[in-house]
Amino acid sequence: MKSVICPYCGFGCRLRVNPETLTVIPDKTSPVNRGRICPKGLRATEFAVHRDRLKKPLKAVGRKFIPISWSQAIGEISHKLLEIRELYGPDAVAFIASSKCSNEENYLLQKIARLFGTNNIDNCARLCHESSVHALKATLGMGVQTNPYEDLEKFNAILIWGYNPAETHPVVMHYISEAKRRNAKVIVVDVRETMSSEWADYFLKIIPGTDIVLANAIMHVIIRDELYDEEFVENMTKGFNEIRMAVRKYTPEYAERITGIRSEIIEEVAKAFALAGSGAVMWGMGITQHVSGVDNVLALIDLALLLGYVGEKGGLYPMRGQNNVQGAAYMGALSEYLPGYVELTDMEFRRRVTRIWNTDKIPTERGLYLTEFFDAIAKGEVLALYVMGENPAVSEANSRKVVEALKKLELLVVQDIFPTKTSRYAHYILPAAAFCEKEGSYMNSERRIQWSSKVCDPPGDAKPDWEILTLLGKALGLPSFDYKMVEEITAEYFKLFPELEDREIEELKTPEGVIIPKKRLHTWSFATPDGKAHFKAVEYILPWETPDDEYPFILVTMRTMNSYNTGEMSLRSPSLAKLMKAPMAEISKEDAKRLGIRDGELIIIETRRGRIRIKAKIGDIKSGVVAVPFHSKVNRITSDALNKAGTPELKFSACKVYKA
Numbered sequence: 001m002k003s004v005i006c007p008y009c010g011f012g013c014r015l016r017v018n019p020e021t022l023t024v025i026p027d028k029t030s031p032v033n034r035g036r037i038c039p040k041g042l043r044a045t046e047f048a049v050h051r052d053r054l055k056k057p058l059k060a061v062g063r064k065f066i067p068i069s070w071s072q073a074i075g076e077i078s079h080k081l082l083e084i085r086e087l088y089g090p091d092a093v094a095f096i097a098s099s100k101c102s103n104e105e106n107y108l109l110q111k112i113a114r115l116f117g118t119n120n121i122d123n124c125a126r127l128c129h130e131s132s133v134h135a136l137k138a139t140l141g142m143g144v145q146t147n148p149y150e151d152l153e154k155f156n157a158i159l160i161w162g163y164n165p166a167e168t169h170p171v172v173m174h175y176i177s178e179a180k181r182r183n184a185k186v187i188v189v190d191v192r193e194t195m196s197s198e199w200a201d202y203f204l205k206i207i208p209g210t211d212i213v214l215a216n217a218i219m220h221v222i223i224r225d226e227l228y229d230e231e232f233v234e235n236m237t238k239g240f241n242e243i244r245m246a247v248r249k250y251t252p253e254y255a256e257r258i259t260g261i262r263s264e265i266i267e268e269v270a271k272a273f274a275l276a277g278s279g280a281v282m283w284g285m286g287i288t289q290h291v292s293g294v295d296n297v298l299a300l301i302d303l304a305l306l307l308g309y310v311g312e313k314g315g316l317y318p319m320r321g322q323n324n325v326q327g328a329a330y331m332g333a334l335s336e337y338l339p340g341y342v343e344l345t346d347m348e349f350r351r352r353v354t355r356i357w358n359t360d361k362i363p364t365e366r367g368l369y370l371t372e373f374f375d376a377i378a379k380g381e382v383l384a385l386y387v388m389g390e391n392p393a394v395s396e397a398n399s400r401k402v403v404e405a406l407k408k409l410e411l412l413v414v415q416d417i418f419p420t421k422t423s424r425y426a427h428y429i430l431p432a433a434a435f436c437e438k439e440g441s442y443m444n445s446e447r448r449i450q451w452s453s454k455v456c457d458p459p460g461d462a463k464p465d466w467e468i469l470t471l472l473g474k475a476l477g478l479p480s481f482d483y484k485m486v487e488e489i490t491a492e493y494f495k496l497f498p499e500l501e502d503r504e505i506e507e508l509k510t511p512e513g514v515i516i517p518k519k520r521l522h523t524w525s526f527a528t529p530d531g532k533a534h535f536k537a538v539e540y541i542l543p544w545e546t547p548d549d550e551y552p553f554i555l556v557t558m559r560t561m562n563s564y565n566t567g568e569m570s571l572r573s574p575s576l577a578k579l580m581k582a583p584m585a586e587i588s589k590e591d592a593k594r595l596g597i598r599d600g601e602l603i604i605i606e607t608r609r610g611r612i613r614i615k616a617k618i619g620d621i622k623s624g625v626v627a628v629p630f631h632s633k634v635n636r637i638t639s640d641a642l643n644k645a646g647t648p649e650l651k652f653s654a655c656k657v658y659k660a
């Protein structure tokens with residue numbers, strides 16, 4: 001049996017795979033999943049043997065793709081990239097790194113971008129938890145989850161906000177169930193009933209986009225009744241007065257009018273959470289994918305700080321989505337940070353980088369955000385796009401606009417394991433090895449770096465992403481691109497990070513792996529320059545599109561258990577695809593009755609960007625809201641308004657709903 005890291009979600013389960021049969025069992029020695037697994041993990045290798053796998057480099061000739069050799073593909077791509085740089089400068093090229101790929105692969109792609117001369121390098125963290133990164137950095141000095149999963153078991157209250165772990169990180173429920181067995185109180189805030197809300201002692205069904213009002217009202221009660229941790233606030237934080245003033249007007253009665261949650265319940269939940277004595281705050285896309293996304297996260301951090309629920313007595317859990325989204329970001333595949341979330345202008349770290357990369361020419365200005373790439377392409381500012389393991393034609397908001405932009409590119413390279421909706425517009429498609437066909441390290445949500453072994457060979461001429469990038473780096477004439485083994489790249493990032501200097505690569509291969517910078521952050525001081533946590537008071541702001549007479553409904557998008565993101569992998573896992581239900585739009589009983597819509601009937605959802613047809617499912621959801629799974633074609637019509645961190649408002653578009 002060989003040990004691999006699950007290729008689906010960021011929880012980071014370790015799986016054992018039989019090299020002959022490719023059957024999967026959970027690893028009992030893993031401190032992450034402790035012998036548990038979810039339906040996706042159990043079927044993790046199925047897509048790898050699907051007949052659609054890419055086996056040869058392909059070049060678009062007219063309307064067809066023809067197979068070519070690796071040397072022709074890399075030769076022509078590098079030639080075109082250098083030509084575009086020569087004529088228009090390095091910022092005319094943009095790179096998308098992959099939260100599906102290993103640390104080594106993301107490290108290499110961001111190194112290529114930066115040595116090439118641009119910070120236009122980003123990954124799907126932008127669509128996901130970048131709001132959390134910005135908010136955590138501003139308040140605590142570090143943009144990451146603060147505590148390990150194991151701490152969830154010891155806290156007395158768990159607040160799950162805009163997050164549905166029972167479907168999206170199913171194995172974490174074993175930790176939550178252990179906490180519940182010890183009588184911990186679970187509070188869930190969502191716009192609809194979910195598999196997670198079934199676990200709740202308190203379920204608050206909120207009007208989409210009004211989360212700041214609820215958080216501020218909970219803080220209002222806590223401050224009014226003096227339930228906050230005075231000692232912690234006094235010794236460990238700054239800005240309490242600002243918070244006290246800001247939440248004054250957010251009385252429970254005022255909050256009831258805006259959030260739709262009864263004031264008595266707000267009072268009760270505030271007291272239960274504060275009096276628990278310890279608590280975790282876990283959140284997901286219901287918080288981050290709003291124009292107020294950064295502020296939403298700030299409000300949750302403020303709440304935890306008031307109660308001292310950070311470090312020992314509690315933890316902040318922005319639960320990361322993709323299997324290696326945490327690693328891609330840590331390795332520097334973000335347009336505003338160097339590896340380790342270091343600011344682009346940090347001189348000390350730049351000197352380190354210069355020593356290791358043999359260059360001092362990395363640009364200091366932030367690059368474009370992934371979500372800004374497509375407008376820049378439409379304007380003719382970006383002419384070439386290199387995409388590794390990402391499917392923006394489906395995953396980006398307002399995707400029709402994205403597709404129009406892709407068609408305008410002079411060079412689109414897609415490096416993937418499958419032909420995708422994005423690769424249709426590519427000039428070159430490069431076949432990559434899947435997770436179980438290569439070696440490398442991955443970082444999960446609790447910042448644990450774990451090693452994944454090679455189980456079998458890739459199909460045809462497909463190569464591990466790091467090998468493809470090594471060829472590309474060399475062809476572009478970049479310094480130090482002579483990697484023969486993946487461990488040489490691991491060794492290089494070990495040298496780059498001060499927190500890994502004294503560690504051994506071999507440690508990654510143990511069941512525990514290595515957690516960086518350390519297991520539990522902020523236990524007695526914060527990572528800010530003055531060592532204190534900084535409260536940041538926030539006010540409620542309206543979503544980009546508010547419902548009106550023409551578009552009276554709120555369109556929300558979300559995930560379901562057996563489908564995964566854009567479906568390229570999960571739909572090619574036959575037994576998973578069988579479990580997956582066709583996407584349906586959840587609508588409330590009252591709205592269905594008013595519009596004469598029956599359960600299972602076809603409806604049309606229309607926004608200012610277009611319309612989709614989908615079957616209706618009558619569910620327990622706020623009236624005035626319709627919730628559509630991401631694996632439908634919903635991104636053709638979602639709002640692409642961005643927040644301060646560059647994340648689109650995927651959770652709120654004004655729409656109308658009618659019978660088809």
Ligand SMILES: Nc1nc2c(c(=O)[nH]1)N[C@H]1C(S)=C(S)[C@@H](COP(=O)(O)OP(=O)(O)OC[C@H]3O[C@@H](n4cnc5c(=O)[nH]c(N)nc54)[C@H](O)[C@@H]3O)O[C@H]1N2
Nearest residue numbers: 162163164168208209284285286321322558559561564565
């Ligand atoms: N099965 C499965 N698992 C996955 C994935 C997958 O596609 N399928 N994707 C992975 C990835 S990349 C990610 S990022 C994670 C995401 O994991 P989650 O964050 O759990 O994902 P979502 O279902 O998109 O959103 C969570 C919840 O937010 C709620 N919500 C929507 N709008 C609001 C609002 O305004 N306020 C509040 N309070 N709640 C709101 C939705 O109803 C939904 O239940 O999952 C990962 N795991």
Ligand SMILES: Nc1nc2c(c(=O)[nH]1)N[C@H]1C(S)=C(S)[C@@H](COP(=O)(O)OP(=O)(O)OC[C@H]3O[C@@H](n4cnc5c(=O)[nH]c(N)nc54)[C@H](O)[C@@H]3O)O[C@H]1N2
Nearest residue numbers: 100124127128389390391395415416432557565566568630
């Ligand atoms: N409406 C709506 N839209 C959303 C969201 C939402 O909640 N609602 N959520 C957003 C979020 S949180 C995210 S993370 C994004 C996800 O958006 P994407 O990252 O675009 O979605 P995936 O389907 O995970 O695409 C991963 C791609 O990587 C490929 N791949 C897998 N393994 C490998 C490998 O080893 N090497 C290479 N080269 N390729 C590989 C797969 O075949 C697939 O094409 O979607 C965002 N879009």
Ligand code: SF4
Nearest residue numbers: 006008009013038041
């Ligand atoms: S919880 Fe996530 S990491 Fe674990 S088996 Fe399921 S999809 Fe894989």
Ligand SMILES: [Mo]
Nearest residue numbers: 127128321322
């Ligand atoms: Mo995500």
